[in-house]
Amino acid sequence: MEFFDVANGSLLFVLVGAGIAYVMVQCALFMRMSLKRARELGIDRKVISDTIKSSAVFTLAPSIAVALGLAAMAPSLGIAWPWFRLSVIGSVSYELMAANMATSALGFAKLADAAKAGAEPLGAIMYAMTGGLAGAIILDIIFIKKVDSLAVRLKAKAGDFGVVAIGVLFFAVLAVFVVPFFGQGVVAVATFVTSIVLTLFLAFVAKKFRLAWLGNFILAFSLILSMCSSVLWTAMVK
């Protein structure tokens, strides 16, 4: 049995399809519970509808980057397994690294070499990529409830400062991702600055011309347009 006979075989597609379907059903159930709760809390229908629309549009551009990750992984691992990993649990930033680490631990220099050694390395790679996340999943099961509960309690206990503390938590994430862009070359910096300028400009336009609908899509439009601007910056740098 060859590597790609299994990797692109119908069995793996069926299993992966079932796994993804399970997660999609869960998304639908979580959404149903949340929508019901939103009605109970008296959240305006328009707020809910704006949340749905803005989230859908916002997700489009980064999802194309994930789709590109699938295209990058498919020649080495087939389509089914990367499809599963990128739809469920995986991250486009880690998946290729995870596959390569598993491959090198098996004694192969690269994924392509593992693929030449028959189907057995595929089983080991799939187990390794799954097992590598076992600790993360167990921690999620145990600690999500505890951490959420603690955060709500601390916020309430801290009074007005609780509002500030929760508000600035995301700044730690922003700082970690934003600061390194300045060392990643002209194109990354130019794209970053373009995104800032576009966001400010679109916010100004939405306010000035009272375009409430635009307010919901500022981030999505800035994201897509500044990604496109990176092509221009790359051409100019050359």
Place this chain on the structure above:
Amino acid sequence: MENREQYFNRINRFGRISFIIFFVLIFTIPTVVCAVYDIFPGLATVLKATMGLFLILTPIAISEIVSFVPLLGSGASYLTFETGNVSNIKLPCAMNALKLAGVQPASEEGEVLSTISVAVSSIVTTSIILITALLLAPLAPVFSNPAVRTATANVLPALFGALLVSFLAAGDAGSVVVKGQWKAIILPALVVAVVHYLIFPIKGWEGVIILVLLPITILGARFLYKKGQITVVPKVPKA
């Protein structure tokens, strides 16, 4: 109507049970494949291949739980960690949704809206990946196009530029407004700059750095709050 605690317990019970089933499911896939094709690897081989990944991904998970769960709430966290692409799609998407709705994380409304946002986002991402998987051959020229590759390679600067503006500019937090909140990013940004440019590049260590930055950011904000540089004022209703 359920009170907050009842809803919280119910969504966590559902999340935990579905996550346990999910845990079994993801191991079932390689197990069935290996059994059917008779390609079971040796235990030692699997352990050797798994250990490196386990040691990298588990600390990242700890950091993500501590950093992201207070922002997302329980329901959205289960979905986010299950569907992946956390810091590049799900977290920014949910934060944007809360910001647009003018509600705070760690509030009842925030929990509900972030769950809706992540559910929608997961469905969209999964649909796009499904379309890509089905059309991989015809889409190959598009994906190999240099312009598409350049644009997608720059998704993070584009994403975080827009996020930076929207989070620094506004301090809308439900019934109150936080003024001067942007000042709280100066300290963590300086710490990251010193570490990244003078000590060691943080690529691959983002999770650990975020974990270290959380108390630093909150303590810095506390200092600014005490000094009156950050204030919380009641929201004035629009006329």
